[in-house]
Amino acid sequence: MAYDVIVLGSGPGGYPAAIRASQLGFKVAIIEKESLGGICLNWGCIPTKALLKSAQVYEYMKHSANYGINATGVEADFSAVIKRSRGVADKMSKGIQFLMKKNKIDVVMGYGKIKAKGQVEVTAADGSKQAVEGKYIIIATGARSKELPNLKQDGKKVIGYREAMVLPERPNSMIVVGSGAIGVEFAYVYASMGTKVTIVEFLPRIVPVEDEDISKELEKQYKKFGIEVLTNASVESVDTSGSGVKATVKKQDGTVTLEADVVLSAVGVVANIENIGLEEMGVKTEKGKVVVDKYYQTSVPGFYAIGDCAPGQALAHVASKEGISAAEHIGYNEKKFQHLPEAMDYNNIPGCTYCTPEIASVGYTEKAAKDAGYEVKVGKFPFVASGKATAAGATEGFVKVIYDAKYGELLGAHMIGTNVTEMIAEAVVARKLETTGHEILNASHPHPTMSEAMKEATAVAYGEATDI
Template sequence: MNYDVIVIGSGPGGYVAAIRASQLGLKTAVVERESLGGICLNWGCIPTKALLKSAQVFEYINHAAEYGIKTAEAEADFAAVIKRSRGVADGMSKGVQFLMKKNKIDVIMGTGKAKPGNKVEVKAADGTQKDYTATSIILATGGRSRELPNLKQDGKKIIGYRQAMVLPEQPKSMVVVGSGAIGVEFAYFYATLGTKVTVVEFMENIVPVEDEDISKQLLRSFKKAGIEVMTSSSVESVDTSGAGCKVQVKTASGMQTLECDIVLSAAGVVANIENIGLEEVGIKTEKGKVVVDEFYNTNIKGYYAIGDIVPGQALAHVASAEGIICVEKIAGHKPEPLDYNNIPGCTYCSPEIASVGYTEKAAKAAGYELKIGKFPFSASGKASAAGAKDGFIKMIYDAKYGELLGAHMIGANVTEMIAEIVVARKLETTGHEMLKSVHPHPTMSEAIMEATADAYGEVIHL
């Protein structure tokens, strides 16, 4: 079969690229070795949010008395929570199957590998192999859980995120290694359901990519929720020979031994660039990523790469945007390159975290003079009514021209609020314009206006 475009991988980068290619009149196929939708739909973004929602509902019920509601004591059915999460993921994957049919995209099940001469070799589950040709081949093979050398995952006692989503029974205690989005989301989920959780983070702050004020607030919230946090600490070894795990942790004050049922390794993701034909085709890599230009061309004509296997944030929405830009360029359109400094990041623990643009530290390092405003949700009427007063919004502006440099949010539902900032930055909105844009009351979102007012010395409600 000869195609205009073959995409290897059907995650949020691959399947979105395939749909856009088909919309633009290109004959398209997708190669997938497991389930349509990739890790995000099946083992990442979507099912984790289902787990977190169950934890949030359990938390609400346990605090119902604070809202004037009497309930019997709630009990979490761990197996049912896991089952619901898997059902949500399966439904989403079926949705992608429907989209493939609707857009007349051929789905080729098997392991895809790029070959020289614009070919893709697909090895099916039964071992049979077949070659396909395409004018353009897009590699979208995604990432997987990073394995630390002294923390080899056995899938039973030392696990990655995939096993963490389908454990047969709830552990009584867990050590989470790493406090990025994956680590803190699972820490919140398990702790809320009653597991004793300790988070071990190598860096000085948890959620280390976030603004330091956000990290400090999450630390306070986690401690209040009974989650233990060890920063500037590293796991040196884990002894799994007994019934549980004995975790040796190196801290500033010396070695400590933690005992737990399960160790979750959440030290980030690594790109799936092995065995996809890069060496045979001659495609360049650097620091474990495929080298591409601003339109995702590799160094070999007709071969492209997007998503977690190229430099840039390893996020589903980034992969989707890259896929669309890539195929629009292939189709002869003139897309705008992606602005990687205007990508929102969201973490769905409780309280939620959302951010975009410069942190305060990065903005100062870039030489900006700053106007910074903060508005705590403790001063928000809507947050008080909702019983969600933890957190704040922090707005960062350039003092000279009023450019909106960054926004950092921690609190209930802030992941639904960050898009306003992304659009505002795209439109080059200034602090003055943000301040004079009337926000509805009472809402959590009016804290964006209030934080801006604070930056300009005009705050009313503080």
Template structure:
């Protein structure tokens, strides 16, 4: 029962850390209380993308006439859409099971808890507890849907993202509270298949972490698709005692009551740090997150933490990168600390959003004199041919040295385009390097080159 590393939690942080540790020749075990792959593979990133793909296909069919194709009698089969999504998630979870076997990682099913002396207690479904020891323990327990005092989830009428992926029937109407990635993705999905959707956002802009130009474009696109949007609005209470939910919303215009079948709370993620032994062992926590150094070591020797429970963005690819850095450091390698300002963010509504680095506002606040370029997809040949002209690429460079400060994209498939900018920034590529790099034609990715050229007064197709 002795290991080099025990990982508690098998999400994209935990299972990736376990595999990398095994590759480095360490004896590894991973503890999971529910399903391998964690929330991301089972109830987050992967199954939501399956739902969104179904919505995307249905939209293609309903707008087939725009492409010169006649289709009759199409309808969204909610049960089948949900079933497909769950099947995709199950397949991915089985894939992680295969990877655990391939890499000779012991999988211990149960709820893990830190104990003093580099030990982990695992309580199985039958209540029996077994103790394991390891030289190093990595906490990768992830997060869950955040609850507001005025918006307590009952799992039936007032739900979080998990229930939103497996409702027994399609609601006729839904109020989505919060317009971050989770909120707008579900708003897009349900609206696309025929549910009447209203988004309520507390701040003045939807997708508030994004560049303001992106926020304004998404607002226009979502409204055009039929979604009602209230910004600068606060949900004061929800009465779910009747057949429908009565949502009391306060805004600058006053207080009004919205009626709907389902309220989806999408107001963020809360780290899972309760009941995992932090207090008993003495691991320091600040503002609900475990305090770690640049290589994810806590204040207790042999105890590390990664993913949603530590500093940084609560994203799957961030947790995976942290897990790799953490175990490489444990194994005696010399990894670079993660640059949290070069993490891409993606939102998979339609149109998609992708961004990395500084927004224009943040770059100016940081003291940079900036060059900004923008290229609309309405001027893109590929976008016109695809019938996807909504959106643009916006790039921001330091005027003095040409440093690539940030990029913000909204449009079809931009989540597949953002990696070019992430790599360019990692390699310290300048604005003119992008301008002089030949991009293939016709592609959506040309817009990055054109936007960079716009920043330097050399744009051709505007």
């Protein structure tokens, strides 16, 4: 089986890389050990959004009286919620199957291991092996849930995100260790369903990569929602010998023992780069990632690496762009693409967290901008002052913008509130086009919308606010 390009992994980096390579006229094979679409479509981005939507619908129905509608006997069928989530994932995975056929990409199911330059050995589920050959190999093997030495996952009482999506029944109590996107999203899902949730975060604030104001607002909203939040705290050990779990948690003021039915470890992910032949081929790695240049070439010619196993942000949209760029660079090498792909700007990548309220951000935080030496203009517009948010009963949160005081460049945008993950793209495109604050102010934003909060926050930054 000989190809021009072999893609190892079919997640949100791998399958776009394969499609783009096929569009450029290459013969392409994609190797997948489990399900097309990878973790994102099957056990990550997509099914979690289905769970979150069910949780949000349940919250709406419990508070329907706020909208003048009386709904009685509202109950959450936990198993049905899980079933719907799995159905959404299955549908999306089938969609990738269609895309592979449409683009004439051969799918080879099994575990791929690089055996030589241009050769991958694929071991099928039944143990049979076959060799797949190709001039170029794109490594897109993704990542898995990270395990801490003192928080070993047993899949029953100490679980990762994968088990959290398919628990047979709703736990009465849960400890979530880690408050990144995975941790706070599952915290909201389970708390909304009636689980008593405690978040334990090692750093001084939750969602620690976000602007400090965002962290404070989410913690305030979560505490109001009934979620207990412990920061500057670490799980030292867990005891699973009883009916539930006892977690010893070290805080600044001493040590406490927390009891729960289950502990969800959400302390991050680790790249899947072991046992795929990288060491034997001499492909350079560093800090658990494959070392690549701006075109995703590894230290060994003919090998590329993208997505979670490369150094960029571990986000689906990052992986997709990296995969397309890698395919286009191969196309440029083979004179099937006219120019080198544009290098990715990793300081203009939007980050989205789909808890309630949602979080979306791009660019510098206020602290990072000041640390970088910028004199800044900062504007914040609360949704409580938004007509659309008030009408929708969604007044939590705000939009915060940071501008360079000297030239008016949009340095960063940070949002927390309903549907802000749909709003952040304006800031991403604005930054890409080097738009200034005055251009945002002079661009008509529709009223009444949540999105006009971007303009309103900019008006606050420039001392021209009329609605607050």
